[in-house]
Amino acid sequence: MSLIRKLIKPFMIVFPHIFRESETVAYPTERPVFPERFRGRHKFYFDRCISCNTCARVCPCNSIELVEVVGREGKYPQIDYQTCSLCGYCVEFCPKNALEFTEFVEFAEYNRSNLVYSPERLTVVPDLKEVLPMLKRRTEVYHTETAMKYRKVKDV
Amino acid sequence: MSEPEIVPDIMRISWGPQHPMSGQTRILLDLDGEKVHRIIADLGFTHRGIEKILENRTYLQGIVPIERMVMADTPNIGLCYIKAIEEAMGVEVPERANWIRSLVCEMARINSHLYAFGLQAESTGYFPAVFLWTTVDRAWILQLFAELTGARWSLNFFLPGGVYKDLPEGFENKIIEGVNYLRRRFQKYWDAMVENYTFEMRCNDVAILKPEDAIRLGATGPVLRGSGVAIDIRKDEPYAAYGDLDFEVITEDACDSMARTKVRFREIVQALNMMEQIAKEIPDGPVRTRVPFFARPKAGEYLSRVETSRGELGVHLFTDGGMNPYRVKINSPTLRNMYVFERLAELDEILMADIPVVINSIDPWYLDSDR
Amino acid sequence: MNPVLSVWNIIATYVFLPTDLIIQWVSDIFNMTMDILLHLPQYAMEFLTVNAKPILQITILPGLAWVIVYAIIAVWFERKFLARAMLRVGPYYCGGKAGWLQLIADFMKLFFKEIIIPRDVNWLFFLAMPVLLPSVPALAVILIPFDTHWVLWDVGGIGLPIFFAIAGIAPLIPIFTGWASKNKYTFIGAWRVAYMYISAEIPMVICGAAVAIMTGSFNLVEIVKAQQNMWFFVPQFIGFVVFFLGVFIQSERTPFDIPGAETEIVLGWRTEYSGVLYGFVMFTEYVMLQAWALLFLTLYMGGYNGPVLFGAATASHIFWMVLKFVTLVTLVILCRCVFPRLRMDQMLKLGWYYLTPLAILNLIVTLALKLMGVF
Numbered sequence: 025m026s027l028i029r030k031l032i033k034p035f036m037i038v039f040p041h042i043f044r045e046s047e048t049v050a051y052p053t054e055r056p057v058f059p060e061r062f063r064g065r066h067k068f069y070f071d072r073c074i075s076c077n078t079c080a081r082v083c084p085c086n087s088i089e090l091v092e093v094v095g096r097e098g099k100y101p102q103i104d105y106q107t108c109s110l111c112g113y114c115v116e117f118c119p120k121n122a123l124e125f126t127e128f129v130e131f132a133e134y135n136r137s138n139l140v141y142s143p144e145r146l147t148v149v150p151d152l153k154e155v156l157p158m159l160k161r162r163t164e165v166y167h168t169e170t171a172m173k174y175r176k177v178k179d180v
Numbered sequence: 181m182s183e184p185e186i187v188p189d190i191m192r193i194s195w196g197p198q199h200p201m202s203g204q205t206r207i208l209l210d211l212d213g214e215k216v217h218r219i220i221a222d223l224g225f226t227h228r229g230i231e232k233i234l235e236n237r238t239y240l241q242g243i244v245p246i247e248r249m250v251m252a253d254t255p256n257i258g259l260c261y262i263k264a265i266e267e268a269m270g271v272e273v274p275e276r277a278n279w280i281r282s283l284v285c286e287m288a289r290i291n292s293h294l295y296a297f298g299l300q301a302e303s304t305g306y307f308p309a310v311f312l313w314t315t316v317d318r319a320w321i322l323q324l325f326a327e328l329t330g331a332r333w334s335l336n337f338f339l340p341g342g343v344y345k346d347l348p349e350g351f352e353n354k355i356i357e358g359v360n361y362l363r364r365r366f367q368k369y370w371d372a373m374v375e376n377y378t379f380e381m382r383c384n385d386v387a388i389l390k391p392e393d394a395i396r397l398g399a400t401g402p403v404l405r406g407s408g409v410a411i412d413i414r415k416d417e418p419y420a421a422y423g424d425l426d427f428e429v430i431t432e433d434a435c436d437s438m439a440r441t442k443v444r445f446r447e448i449v450q451a452l453n454m455m456e457q458i459a460k461e462i463p464d465g466p467v468r469t470r471v472p473f474f475a476r477p478k479a480g481e482y483l484s485r486v487e488t489s490r491g492e493l494g495v496h497l498f499t500d501g502g503m504n505p506y507r508v509k510i511n512s513p514t515l516r517n518m519y520v521f522e523r524l525a526e527l528d529e530i531l532m533a534d535i536p537v538v539i540n541s542i543d544p545w546y547l548d549s550d551r
Numbered sequence: 552m553n554p555v556l557s558v559w560n561i562i563a564t565y566v567f568l569p570t571d572l573i574i575q576w577v578s579d580i581f582n583m584t585m586d587i588l589l590h591l592p593q594y595a596m597e598f599l600t601v602n603a604k605p606i607l608q609i610t611i612l613p614g615l616a617w618v619i620v621y622a623i624i625a626v627w628f629e630r631k632f633l634a635r636a637m638l639r640v641g642p643y644y645c646g647g648k649a650g651w652l653q654l655i656a657d658f659m660k661l662f663f664k665e666i667i668i669p670r671d672v673n674w675l676f677f678l679a680m681p682v683l684l685p686s687v688p689a690l691a692v693i694l695i696p697f698d699t700h701w702v703l704w705d706v707g708g709i710g711l712p713i714f715f716a717i718a719g720i721a722p723l724i725p726i727f728t729g730w731a732s733k734n735k736y737t738f739i740g741a742w743r744v745a746y747m748y749i750s751a752e753i754p755m756v757i758c759g760a761a762v763a764i765m766t767g768s769f770n771l772v773e774i775v776k777a778q779q780n781m782w783f784f785v786p787q788f789i790g791f792v793v794f795f796l797g798v799f800i801q802s803e804r805t806p807f808d809i810p811g812a813e814t815e816i817v818l819g820w821r822t823e824y825s826g827v828l829y830g831f832v833m834f835t836e837y838v839m840l841q842a843w844a845l846l847f848l849t850l851y852m853g854g855y856n857g858p859v860l861f862g863a864a865t866a867s868h869i870f871w872m873v874l875k876f877v878t879l880v881t882l883v884i885l886c887r888c889v890f891p892r893l894r895m896d897q898m899l900k901l902g903w904y905y906l907t908p909l910a911i912l913n914l915i916v917t918l919a920l921k922l923m924g925v926f
Binding site: 034035038039041042043044046047048050 | 632634635636637638639640643885888889890
Binding site for chain 2: 027030031033034037038041047058059061062063082083084085109110111112113116117125165167169170172
């Protein structure tokens with residue numbers, strides 16, 4: 025009768041999940057490969073910037089301010105990641121494509137003032153292995169007919 | 181706030197902000213034993229002043245804060261504001277952009293409904309299996325969002341005049357593959373959870389909201405459609421590509437919490453069908469009409485309405501010819517549904533153990549009601 | 552008097568006799584020591600099985616070590632098992648991929664946390680109840696037979712009613728606790744406990760009575776012995792179902808963890824506890840499950856009987872008991888993933904409208920079978 029079916033059928037559905045692989049990405053040892061349009065930290069190119077101030081005017085969170093840099097002429101953008109919402113307007117509307125996105129999202133710092141990235145710091149994107157010393161492999165997601173799985177793309 | 185007096189023999193419990201299941205709100209329950217005598221909702225814990233923020237941003241800049249009103253369902257809200265701006269600026273949106281907008285909105289609807297479904301499961305004490313399965317399945321949708329737009333939750337993909345970028349290579353095939361995968365998963369959800377005897381015991385005949393009461397009190401979204409009233413803005417005032425897509429308004433007649441959960445469930449299935457139709461039949465063409473960033477639309481009053489996953493969201497935009505809007509009034513679905521929730525204690529007998537089930541069948545998102 | 556004879560007497564008394572005695576004494580000691588040393592293993596075995604058996608039972612099985620080790624392993628197992636059903640991994644980093652060191656870490660953490668006592672609380676009850684909470688069900692565990700001569704407390708043959716008597720104290724303690732911590736959530740949890748336990752205990756006692764009638768005695772060892780040919784769940788199927796539901800209800804597991812419903816009343820009667828008192832309260836949940844599950848196995852699933860091949864028992868009785876117990880606990884933990892929680896009025900309806908009449912029906916069927924001479 026339907027009562028017994030409604031009591032037994034949930035068991036039959038939940039029980040096989042115990043034997044499936046887990047869907048957890050074991051973070052510091054594995055890290056997924058993000059797609060190419062992913063909006064992570066910015067990367068800045070000094071020689072393309074013309075100091076037009078568009079990125080600062082366009083930013084909805086008022087996170088960009090143009091500052092002077094030692095050893096170069098003109099003013100260059102400094103991004104404050106405490107308020108940046110990674111919306112993408114500065115990348116989109118820069119006339120010379122001087123800012124672009126990377127897949128780097130490890131922003132954690134011990135001091136708030138370290139979250140304000142000066143233009144020189146924006147130029148350099150550190151290697152993942154320096155920031156995550158426990159990293160062993162990069163994975164990507166794919167799905168089969170019944171499950172979503174993570175497979176290894178490369179070892180680090 | 182000035183709360184009503186406590187009547188003798190009634191115990192007042194604060195389903196407060198420090199509670200495992202309350203979310204970011206405080207609801208005062210007047211209990212008489214186990215029966216709920218009265219519900220008083222004390223909203224406003226997450227007020228951020230979004231309407232005021234929008235007055236100090238230009239139109240394109242304003243899309244970023246307004247999308248963060250409901251994090252699970254960001255494209256729908258962005259679309260509402262953008263429709264109002266496009267009407268003000270007089271911009272024409274190309275056909276392909278409309279189809280891509282519908283695609284992204286439907287994916288966000290699946291995201292949000294899955295989250296609501298998982299919370300409904302968690303609120304009945306069924307924490308382990310279903311809530312985390314929904315998280316796993318949503319991970320696929322979020323992955324698709326990351327490939328298409330670059331972000332997982334707050335997409336910022338729509339602009340006045342179209343969408344940001346075109347679909348990447350091979351995206352239509354990924355959508356069709358994923359749709360088949362999700363359909364197979366949903367059959368499992370239906371069998372394991374909706375047809376579960378204990379879940380039916382918890383959700384059937386709980387908080388019945390009759391159709392005339394629903395219309396009188398101003399319910400919206402699945403709350404209204406779960407009481408049998410067929411009102412859906414995607415059919416009544418079609419926007420984006422909904423005029424060309426082939427779907428129907430889903431209603432249920434039982435008017436209880438189970439009906440609202442089933443409405444959400446069936447909307448997920450229907451959204452999958454719509455996604456498949458879009459992936460197969462999307463027309464070619466440009467995706468964006470360039471609009472200057474610091475545009476000044478002409479002065480006037482513009483209204484736009486959109487069906488988000490929680491109900492109808494309305495944006496009433498007042499422009500005065502400057503770069504910033506003069507006033508943006510947002511009419512949020514959760515606020516209206518919370519009003520219905522307060523009156524439910526008078527309409528039907530609710531026990532204290534039913535409160536999590538009822539709240540999650542209404543599916544509030546408190547950032548939406550507090551703006 | 553012969554002087555030579557008297558001198559000889561003196562020498563014999565004071566020289567030869569003591570020397571003889573000393574030599575005999577030394578050789579006796581030597582013989583005894585050699586005797587003990589050579590028979591030491593045999594004496595040790597006798598001591599362990601006859602004289603020290605109660606000490607072994609009290610500390611290891613079914614006593615302190617059994618209860619504590621089971622609770623610790625059950626916590627780890629529940630976390631890992633539920634995580635697999637939820638497609639997660641559970642404790643992962645602490646202690647290799649299995650995460651067994653996580654338990655010890657959590658256990659130690661509980662000792663270091665602050666015990667917060669709210670101001671207006673009735674501090675005597677508040678601090679005393681968590682100590683009683685696991686002790687009472689652990690007291691009930693000592694009645695269960697693990698082998699024909701391995702019962703810690705035989706009680707002169709009335710083990711079954713004594714178990715129910717001890718289990719009758721068990722609901723009072725959460726009620727005191729819920730009232731003593733002056734909090735509206737704990738108050739609701741306390742009277743939910745009262746309703747729930749009373750409505751579940753009556754059908755279970757009636758089912759226990761039916762089993763006792765079928766066996767003809769209250770002694771738990773006799774009940775297990777009477778199941779050597781057929782386990783009691785076959786003739787008393789209705790009682791089996793009622794008692795099985797009762798195990799869930801009495802140990803407050805989903806779908807009946809209504810007094811401790813996290814989504815509604817934070818943690819029910821356990822809300823105000825922190826630190827090591829919280830550890831005791833969490834420990835209780837597993838001890839109660841253990842007590843009732845062991846009784847269930849003894850009454851309906853054959854106790855320590857294992858399959859008998861060619862006229863001899865296959866493995867030790869203790870092994871079969873532990874195996875059955877582990878299977879039952881796995882099933883109970885799996886039920887947590889599958890079913891949502893019931894509401895209070897639905898649970899009361901289940902207890903009074905369905906379980907009690909079914910238990911009485913079971914009793915009638917048993918009496919009929921007994922009078923007709925089938926069993």
